Amino acid sequence: MIKLDPAVINRVTKPARYTGNELNSVKKDHASVKVTVALALPDVYEVGMSNLGLKILYQILNDRTDTAAERVYAPWVDMEAEMRAHHIPLHTLETFTPVKDFDMIGFSLQYEMIYSNVLNMLDLAGIPLMTAERDERHPFVIGGGPCAYNAEPVADFFDLLVIGEGEEVIEDVVAVLASWKEDGKPDGRSGFLKRAAKIEGVYVPSFYDVSYQADGTIAAVTPNCSEAKPAIIKRVVKDLNDVKFATKPVVPYLDIVHDRIMLELFRGCTRGCRFCQAGVLYRPVRERTPEKLFDIAEQLVQNTGYNEISLTSLSSADYSHLREIVRGLGERFNDKGVSVSLPSLRIDSFSIELAQEVQQVRKSGLTFAPEAGTQRLRDVINKGVTEQDLEQAVGAAFRQGWSSVKLYFMIGLPTETDEDVLGIADLAYRVLNLYKEIKGRRGAKVTVSVSSFVPKAHTAFQWYGQNSTEEIERKQQLLKSRLRDRSISFNYHDSRTSFLEGVFSRGDRRLGKVLLEAWRGGAKFDGWSEYFKYGVWMEAFEKCGIDPHFYANRERNEAEILPWQHISSGVDKSFLVSEYQQAIQECYTPDCRRSTCSACGVCPGLGVEVLDWGMQA
Secondary structure, eight states: OOOOOHHHHHHHSSSSSSSSOOTTTOOOOOOGEEEEEEEEESOOHHHHOHHHHHHHHHHHHHHHEEEEEEEEEEHHHHHHHHHTTTTHHHSSSSOBBGGGGEEEEEOOOSGGHHHHHHHHHHHHHOSSSSSGGGGSOOEEEESSGGGGGGGGGGGGOOOEEEEOHHHHHHHHHHHHHHHHHTOTTHHHHHHHHHHHTSSTEEEGGGGEEEEEESSSSSOOOOOOTTSSSEEOHHHHHHHGGGSSOOOOOOOOOSSOTOEEEEEEEEEEOOHHHHHHHHHHTOOOOOOHHHHHHHOOOHHHHHHHHSSSSESSSTTGGGGTHHHHHHHHHHHHHGGGEEEEEEOOOOTOOOOHHHHHTTSSSOOOEEEEEESSSHHHHHHTTTTOHHHHHHHHHHHHHHHOOOOOOEEEESSSSSTTHHHHHHHHOOOOEEEEHHHHHSSSOOOOOOEEEEOOOOTTTTSSSTTTOOOOOEEEEEEHHHHHHHHOTTTEEEEEEHHHHHHHHHHHHTTTTTTHEEEEEEHHTTOOOOTTTTOOHHHHHHHHHHHOOOOOHHHOOOOOOOOOOTTTEEEOOOOOHHHEEEEOOOHHTTOOOOOTSSSSSOOHHHHHHOOOOOOOOHHHH
């Protein structure tokens, strides 16, 4: 057990990140359990504590009498300096046990820019970075989350990866680990990994060999042991009403990113936006029943004392019983000062009356995501909303007293022209003018937030060549030159960060040595602009003799073997090819939940069905 010197804690910012002992944290005697798991998110405490998936796994694992699960996050740079100076190893927040003493450390891989933090945390823990260098003294390093669907750039560092929804897989992995230990750890680490590889949804990268062609593309991905399956198919929860939820989450002592109750209405989204990786990975839509949600909400309010419930899903406004849920939660909790919030709103399904109900307790700004500036480009990405939808929603909001609106867009989308980019400015001005028409005066505030499009694996745009940083910066300046009104705020992302994210999102195993080299050069917290060291990364690519543009900016053809082709989301490749062609032709594919089946293959392939309680009513 680590004992932190109070002097160390007093020298760092936000000491509460490291003190533990929060409400609802679970401490178990490690000698009384069969398996110990350190659940990690490779970012700072405030980000890690906001991850819903880890909250769920924490409760599931700790509900088992044979397992102890604890939390660990990336120490901020000041704390890391103290830890290295005083030889304090990375440890958990519950029992202050060194991470290297656990049986397993599980990383949630939410996006590619946290890969350098994974290496940094392993190094701080005293765990060899490469799987090949670990022995029976070391914990198994496992990963999950969206990046696991193409974890090839970090394949050398992970013993195994979980493909799909963690609550479906994690108990299987723990059970296999417990039995392997009880059996005396036969065949060492590979003995456990061979047993784990037989579990559906488990991917052991070292059990696969990758060969390359002369032009640098992949020739083949081949299993090198009998336990390795030719394709790893994602695990999926068939009915969310039957699985455990995080009804007793750890409550922090300091503000975190999502410092409120997160009530997950449903998983999946069948809208079919062609840029959206989550829309593919979490198919199909599976809703919780209203009764189940009310029950969960009651427990969460009682167990946490929070005064806000956030209705969390990919597109919460699409929940079939949303009005019933909003009203029901209001009736139960408004008099207790507990408000309800909808973090994401689609323009078309938005109802200002609903927004009024949601914000009875406290009123905040409204956020919409048109994604693209012109109807042509919104058709290309299959957004399925029109300018009229936006005008109706925003107009209704202005009439009800709102005056601030945030609009989210992307630039760098396939087939994008300068006219599409300038269309973003036109839309922002239209919103300003709408306020003047309705109110008879100026006074609206519009925030235009523009991110750079990053093509992701398993989407219809996975073959598309990403815009260069120079082209993105030109488009940013073009848009900036058009947004001259002081009532409009303009935010945009660093194009170099998006470029690096694009390299790793569609990268292969050869990028592992670049990551290692960059980390040795000081790369960490790459998602934080103040610590992003673009020069270090470019030097690492050069030292390793790897061209990053090969991964980010190159157009692939549909016959090319992609690095993630042996990992299956359940969606057929033929569907993605068809959607890419539909995009080029600016054709819309309707929501399969509300219209005809678009034959993506996920329901029959995984033996799971859409659960929409509105359709069954």
